Amino acid sequence: MIHRQVLMRFRAGSALMGALSLVGLLGCASPERTATNFCRQLALEMPGIAEQPATPKMIKSTVKHYKNLQKVAPLQVEADWDALTLLLEKASKIDASDPASVQEVVDLSYASEKSATAASTWVLATCGVDISTGLSVVQPPTTDVATTDVATSDVATTDATTTLP
Numbered sequence: 001m002i003h004r005q006v007l008m009r010f011r012a013g014s015a016l017m018g019a020l021s022l023v024g025l026l027g028c029a030s031p032e033r034t035a036t037n038f039c040r041q042l043a044l045e046m047p048g049i050a051e052q053p054a055t056p057k058m059i060k061s062t063v064k065h066y067k068n069l070q071k072v073a074p075l076q077v078e079a080d081w082d083a084l085t086l087l088l089e090k091a092s093k094i095d096a097s098d099p100a101s102v103q104e105v106v107d108l109s110y111a112s113e114k115s116a117t118a119a120s121t122w123v124l125a126t127c128g129v130d131i132s133t134g135l136s137v138v139q140p141p142t143t144d145v146a147t148t149d150v151a152t153s154d155v156a157t158t159d160a161t162t163t164l165p
Contacts, residue, residue: 033074039127041072049131059092077122083115 031037045065053059066085073081087108095101123131 031072033072033078035074035076035126037072038069038074038077039129041069042123042127042129042131045069046129046131050133056092063088063092077119077126080115080119080122083112084119087112087116 045068048061048065051058051062053062063085066081066088070081070085087105090108091105094105120131123129
């Protein structure tokens with residue numbers, strides 16, 4: 001009898017733990033694709049993006065930064081960011097001694113030019129960062145701006161018709 005009660009409680013506890021684990025995994029499975037999350041991730045990735053990659057290791061690192069941003073890119077910029085990331089990926093694997101490999105990257109570069117411009121424009125407008133330089137250009141607009149209403153009776157006015165001696 002006691003064995004059966006222990007077994008029942010163990011099963012109930014196991015089911016509860018399994019359900020909680022599943023909820024936890026699903027919650028972590030996919031980051032929220034919002035402009036706010038993208039801009040936060042951009043702030044983390046920007047030092048690696050702004051640096052001009054000079055070595056194969058740095059190039060791989062830059063591609064990694066773009067892929068990290070790709071995971072949180074919102075719908076408004078997702079396709080453009082995907083094209084930009086693909087271009088960087090292909091460029092990182094280019095074989096400079098193979099004309100076909102070079103031509104593939106050149107063609108992809110031309111094909112993704114509009115996407116690169118659109119992504120750059122969106123990032124500048126949304127996050128206030130010029131991704132080509134890594135510099136903060138403007139403060140991104142916030143929705144948390146508090147406004148203060150001042151009664152007009154509290155505002156000093158001057159009569160424009162008054163003449164000075």
